[in-house]
Amino acid sequence: MDKRTFLKSAGLAGFGAMLSMDSIARMVSEVSAVPSIELASDEEFWASIRQGYRLKPDYINLENGYYCFLPEQVLEKFIEHVREINYQGSWYMRKHKVNNKKAVAAKLAEAAGCSPEELVITRNTTESMDLIIGGLDWKPGDEAVMAEQDYGAMLNMFRQISDRYGVVNKMVSVPNHPKSDEEIVDLYASAITDRTRLLMVCHMINITGHILPIRKICDMAHSKGVEVMVDGAHSFGHHTFSIPDLHCDYYGSSLHKWLSAPLGSGILYVKKDKIANVWPLIASGIKEPDDIYRLNHTGTHPDHTDLAIADALDFYNAIGPERKEARLRYIQNYWTSRVRDLPRVYLNTPEDPARSCAIANVGIHGMEPSILAEILFEKYKIYTVAIDGAGVHGCRITPNVYTTTDELDVLVDALIQLN
Numbered sequence: 280m281d282k283r284t285f286l287k288s289a290g291l292a293g294f295g296a297m298l299s300m301d302s303i304a305r306m307v308s309e310v311s312a313v314p315s316i317e318l319a320s321d322e323e324f325w326a327s328i329r330q331g332y333r334l335k336p337d338y339i340n341l342e343n344g345y346y347c348f349l350p351e352q353v354l355e356k357f358i359e360h361v362r363e364i365n366y367q368g369s370w371y372m373r374k375h376k377v378n379n380k381k382a383v384a385a386k387l388a389e390a391a392g393c394s395p396e397e398l399v400i401t402r403n404t405t406e407s408m409d410l411i412i413g414g415l416d417w418k419p420g421d422e423a424v425m426a427e428q429d430y431g432a433m434l435n436m437f438r439q440i441s442d443r444y445g446v447v448n449k450m451v452s453v454p455n456h457p458k459s460d461e462e463i464v465d466l467y468a469s470a471i472t473d474r475t476r477l478l479m480v481c482h483m484i485n486i487t488g489h490i491l492p493i494r495k496i497c498d499m500a501h502s503k504g505v506e507v508m509v510d511g512a513h514s515f516g517h518h519t520f521s522i523p524d525l526h527c528d529y530y531g532s533s534l535h536k537w538l539s540a541p542l543g544s545g546i547l548y549v550k551k552d553k554i555a556n557v558w559p560l561i562a563s564g565i566k567e568p569d570d571i572y573r574l575n576h577t578g579t580h581p582d583h584t585d586l587a588i589a590d591a592l593d594f595y596n597a598i599g600p601e602r603k604e605a606r607l608r609y610i611q612n613y614w615t616s617r618v619r620d621l622p623r624v625y626l627n628t629p630e631d632p633a634r635s636c637a638i639a640n641v642g643i644h645g646m647e648p649s650i651l652a653e654i655l656f657e658k659y660k661i662y663t664v665a666i667d668g669a670g671v672h673g674c675r676i677t678p679n680v681y682t683t684t685d686e687l688d689v690l691v692d693a694l695i696q697l698n
Contacts, residue, residue, distance in 0.1 A: 297331040297351045300691065303597045314599045319609035322684060329681040338660045339686045344485065344513065344638060344677035345664070347539045349591070352360065356540055356590035360583035372582070380585045386592055387534075387546055392521030398548045400585055401576040404512035405432040405533025406560070407547035408479070410574060411508050412436045414557040415477065419445030422475040424467060426453050426509045427669045428484050437479075447474070452670055453484065453491070455627045458635075460492035464499050475505045482525075483513040483518075486666045487627045488611075488638025490518070497526040499530060505574030506553070512536060515546065516606065518589075518636045519600045528553050536636075539679075540591035550691045556609060602681055607637035610678050614687040615639050627671050640666060641695055653696070659693040 297400045298306065306327060310318055318324060334340065349357065385395040401407045409686060412423075412433065419438055425437060427450050449470045457463050467478060477498045483490050484680065497507045508529040514520065516538030522530050529547040533536050536542035549557065555568035563576035603606035618624045618641065627640035645652055648665035652674050655661040663674045678687065 284461075289431055298327060300352055300549060300593060300597055303328070303331075303594070306433050307597060307602070314503060315599070315605035316609075319605040325606060325680060327682070329683070331594075332681040334582065334681065338656065338662045339689060340661045341676050341678055341682070341686075341690065346542065347536050347679055349539050349541060350594055352444065352683075353539060353541075353590045353594050355589035357408060360586040366577070372579070379409070380582065383585050383589045386589055390596075391515070391546070391548065391587055391594060393548055394551065395690070396490070397551050397554075398569050398587065399439045399570060401531070401545040401575070402543045402577070402580075403466055403535070403545040404430070404510060404531045405535045406431045407545055408508065408510055408529075408619070409436045410547065410560045411529045411531075411549075411557060412440060412479075414559065414574070415558070416558070417444040417446050420447065421445075421614060422447045422449055422472060422473055422520050423471045424449045424451065424475055424478040424505075426451050426480070426552055428453050428671070429479060430487060430512065432483060432511060433479060437535040449475075450522050453489065455487060455489065455670065456629055460495055461490060463497050467496055468499050470672075471500065471503050471505055475503070477506050477508060479508045479510065482514040482520075482530075483511050483638065485513050486669065486671045488513075488635045488675075489629055490514075490634050490636065490645050490675075492620045493525045493527065497528075501526070511624075513638065516595055516603075518604045522548050524689075533590055534591065538588075538591050538595055540588045544584050544588050547571075547674075549574065590608075599678070606680055608632060608635075610682055610684065611635065611637050611639050611686060613684055614676070614691050615641075617691050617696075620692045621695065623698045624694055625673070626656065627666075637679070638675065638677050640671060640673045640675050641694065643694075646697070648673050654697065655690075655693060659689055661690055661693065 318525040320452060331352050384398055386398050388395040391398060413436060423446055436449050439449050451466050451470050467621050472510055482493055482495055493509055500507045506528040509527045511530050511532040514537055514642055515532035528550050532546050533542040535542045547572055557574055559574045559576060561576050563573050566573040583610060615626055619626055623644045625642050629636050642648060648667045652663055652665040655663055664677055666673060666675050
């Protein structure tokens with residue numbers, strides 16, 4: 280059976296019902312020889328993937344950046360885990376919880392390219408990052424470097440350690456359209472002194488989708504004796520990378536974003552030789568100083584969420600990380616390339632495809648972002664989010680693999696009319 284015949288039959292078989300994980304695997308195997316870049320524009324293929332998502336008909340959802348909800352294949356597995364743990368009760372919690380959670384963490388570590396001894400499951404990026412910020416042994420006069428485009432929760436934590444320990448926070452502002460990697464590296468380097476202990480940097484800036492040159496920043500910081508903590512909230516499950524290849528000391532991400540795992544799931548990576556330097560958020564039992572599970576104690580929590588992370592990884596791997604990344608890059612460029620040169624339209628996301636993936640931010644000269652977001656929803660039934668601060672003024676557009684080019688045509692037409 281050739282690719283077109285298979286896709287057609289898969290589409291018909293799945294009409295009104297989602298494709299199973301096995302069906303997705305078979306469908307992907309039929310296109311395994313097709314380059315990811317070529318498959319990225321195959322609307323028939325991605326329409327079959329779309330069948331796995333239950334979508335509200337009221338609006339076009341272009342706000343997946345806060346929460347990329349579960350495809351039905353993962354949702355059904357999640358519900359099964361809820362039922363089974365509820366059925367087993369304390370037996371599961373006492374006999375299986377710890378080992379199962381470690382097994383899922385090991386599966387995540389494999390996807391992240393790191394050792395299972397360096398990664399644990401958390402509830403979100405905020406928890407992961409704040410655990411490091413609050414867990415270091417700060418001294419008065421120590422300095423930390425960050426950007427005004429960083430996420431508010433982490434900036435708030437830095438303000439707290441400033442108030443509590445006398446840490447000096449030094450802020451930079453990342454340009455939306457840098458001329459080179461070196462411009463960004465030099466920006467962070469200029470803020471470092473001999474008192475700097477930690478540099479926080481976004482892997483992908485959440486409000487613009489700008490992917491920063493993390494490895495170059497880490498190498499620069501390490502040459503000056505400074506540790507680096509990377510906020511990867513929007514990177515894991517979005518574009519492909521290996522955490523150790525970034526050369527960072529700490530890394531956190533939220534799995535309920537681009538991996539489409541259940542709400543309340545994240546990861547924390549700590550380089551093995553850094554684990555002993557961090558105090559846990561909640562005291563754990565007696566463990567070796569370099570045991571990362573010393574940092575992972577949170578008390579009783581919803582373990583069915585941990586189990587469903589493995590199912591989200593299965594869905595992600597069934598599609599293929601490279602195929603997903605290529606599709607996300609394609610659909611972002613599909614709409615941004617058609618509006619970038621309009622006279623009143625401006626983009627807060629770099630044009631260089633290597634510096635972004637699915638996320639982009641668009642504005643209209645003379646129009647407040649909140650007004651643009653309101654018009655897009657009320658007149659064109661497009662749901663997005665307004666961003667107005669930190670040098671970024673526009674609406675963040677975050678499509679997902681289920682998003683069609685027809686839906687993006689509506690956005691393009693709206694921006695042309697508003698231009």
